[in-house]
Amino acid sequence: MNINRFPPRVGHAARFFTGDNLGAITTAERVERLNALDVSEAAAILATLPQQKAVRILGRPELHNAAAMLRDMPTDQAARLLNATANDRVADLFQEMGEDARAHLFSKLDRTTALAVQHLMGYPPRTAGSIMTTEFVSVPATWTVGQTLEHVRKVERSRETVYAIYVLNAETQALASVVTLRRLITGEPQDPVLSVAQQGGIVRADPLMTQEDVARLIRKHNLLALPVIGEDGHMLGIVTVDDVIDTMIADQTEDAQKFGGMEALGKPYMKISFAGMIRKRAGWLCALFLGEMLTASAMQHFEGELEKAIVLTLFVPLIMSSGGNSGSQATSLIIRALALGELKLSDWWRVLVRELPTGIVLGTILGLVGFARIVLWQNIGLFDYGEHWILVGWTIFAALIGIVTFGSIAGSMLPFVLQRLRLDPASASAPFVATLVDVTGLVIYFSVALMILSGTLL
């Protein structure tokens, strides 16, 4: 690493980050500007910024390639920045680094930072433990309001949030109560801190709780921060509302992409490499293609019927897609309801009892439209469906009821099945459901046709 390249760039950095209106540029804007640059260029600029500004930029999860930028900087400088950055963020950055860079940089961290980061990195990803920060404000329950306020003033700069203050039992160190800063300032200095503490139970998480559940708790109780408590009752850290918003966005992007029938990209659309994009999409596309091959097998099975009644093939795409569409509706409803906690695994039969009549009604509506089309086309002479056209119409009508009902049920049950198998219910994508329904749909269609048309067309 050539340190000499930094000095000549100071002018560049200054021009880049202040513009005309000195001081009027926010951290978020600085992050955006850095994201537009190469890693090495961005690292060079970050290295020339005052430490406080650089730390604020480094703290943003929106900053691209932050780990690579740290590797690109002189190690001592990188360590200085990391010592001043929130521990949960440092742990995230370390996760993104290669083994070598991590070990090298880790040895240069402050002892307290190193211990906290090591601790945080021990929790499985996507748990409360892995997204929490250990830098929270805590005071013994024996303190007064005045003592607490004095302490908050002192540590304010080094804590992610000071709006929730955790009161610990002076002997056991267990979490006794929570005081919000807004309530704290209304207290009399000489009163005990517990006099302004929250009434009622403390909402808490254990370190292995999933980040989705953490987000749900924070949302449900309108919290600014949620304390994470270990098995021994000791407080390990807090998850703040900012972290939860970032988590929610990432989760929902993942869910949306999975529902579209692919692996989650994990990066912005324009940032992922071409090879990465192909990898994330080709897997599911091939799996769905192989599944859908069963439709060719089903068609082969009914080849005799197809030859006798070519008119049946005309409606194959129409009928199949209707099943897929109703399935896609049901799946999107259930995935979302499961994600929001509106439904639990044990609710599957209540959903079944709703989807069955819904599917029948929707299928009947489409069936009537389909029947009307055949009657209309036949009678105004747009197409000749043969002498048994009215039977063809009934076949379409009955098949649509069966297929749309099957689609609704398959689409609504698939997320439950996946959740039961401990897979992500969000993997029940629209294409997955469509594939599932297509094969069965063909079998339903030809079976109905055999029943109705046997002796006439078939």
Added chain:
Amino acid sequence: MNINRFPPRVGHAARFFTGDNLGAITTAERVERLNALDVSEAAAILATLPQQKAVRILGRPELHNAAAMLRDMPTDQAARLLNATANDRVADLFQEMGEDARAHLFSKLDRTTALAVQHLMGYPPRTAGSIMTTEFVSVPATWTVGQTLEHVRKVERSRETVYAIYVLNAETQALASVVTLRRLITGEPQDPVLSVAQQGGIVRADPLMTQEDVARLIRKHNLLALPVIGEDGHMLGIVTVDDVIDTMIADQTEDAQKFGGMEALGKPYMKISFAGMIRKRAGWLCALFLGEMLTASAMQHFEGELEKAIVLTLFVPLIMSSGGNSGSQATSLIIRALALGELKLSDWWRVLVRELPTGIVLGTILGLVGFARIVLWQNIGLFDYGEHWILVGWTIFAALIGIVTFGSIAGSMLPFVLQRLRLDPASASAPFVATLVDVTGLVIYFSVALMILSGTLL
């Protein structure tokens, strides 16, 4: 309204809301318990609770049928509760009420509450103006830290948040700066409040900004509250991070359901009526069905070819679904990138330039798999595709490249087209894209078949 029914229920309410562990039940839990009851039963219980508790419950958007419960209560009591509830929430509740109940209750509100609510209700739904609260903390720029802190202590109970304090120009009343409570308490009492104010520009919204953009700003700058400024430079209100989280969840549920191919339910899955469910799903299902009817028309058009080469029909579902699946992937990627602001309308050509080669590569992969299947089945004797089986294989191969490429492009461009037409890009659902691609897919398939098989099978 029979007031006599309330008193005998007090015992019920007390039992219902305290249990054994007095005081240990949170507002969120109370909301959940009320949600499990009938409207009239819930209203009766709400009416018997101490005002402070009832107001906290009423403030939660998760509470079902809150407007109906207020209608069910004695008007004076409902008005007392509303006077003590955050103005933005009152405005939301009024939006949910019928014209009559609204007018009746409105006349009983405090003058200040009534004015603020009327003002809020004047903004179009889903804008910063409609989700903001007018109850924020503001102080003149001439005040000291001590004066400001004293003021915050006094108004703390009546404000949704006191963590952001807005400093107004004493003469023009324009927003001059923002002070966070955490910085305020670190200041010396006699220093001017501006000495602890935030450096740099103030992030702000105008009242007609969409709630999605408001959420994006709050997320981007990690704010607890965002000030909303009118055209004349006066501060109108604030949007808090809680409101934004609620908004984000609602938006994402809506987007997920739209992507599934239906209208957004607007209510939890188990809460919507059967007729409501049918209405929200039948519309799109019928529209898609009508669109998909074009496949029947396309098939009718190629009936001659179908009769000559029945082998072609076997692969119709397989080929069509591949186009739909690749389209669904592309659409989910682009909708999400547009929602997150990663892509802008003007980026459409950059996306096109990415999706074209992506589609070609993905199509080639599927084409090879399809070709291999035909060769394999033919040679191990699972099915006889006729003497020209190798040409059938090439047809499938070439058609898949064309269809998957078309699917990727149509799927990625549809959200841009919808956004350009000022429609919601999230309406580009997986079934919508599949329908779009199915019709074109058939035409591509038969055109390729005509080119390759002309003179042999066709």
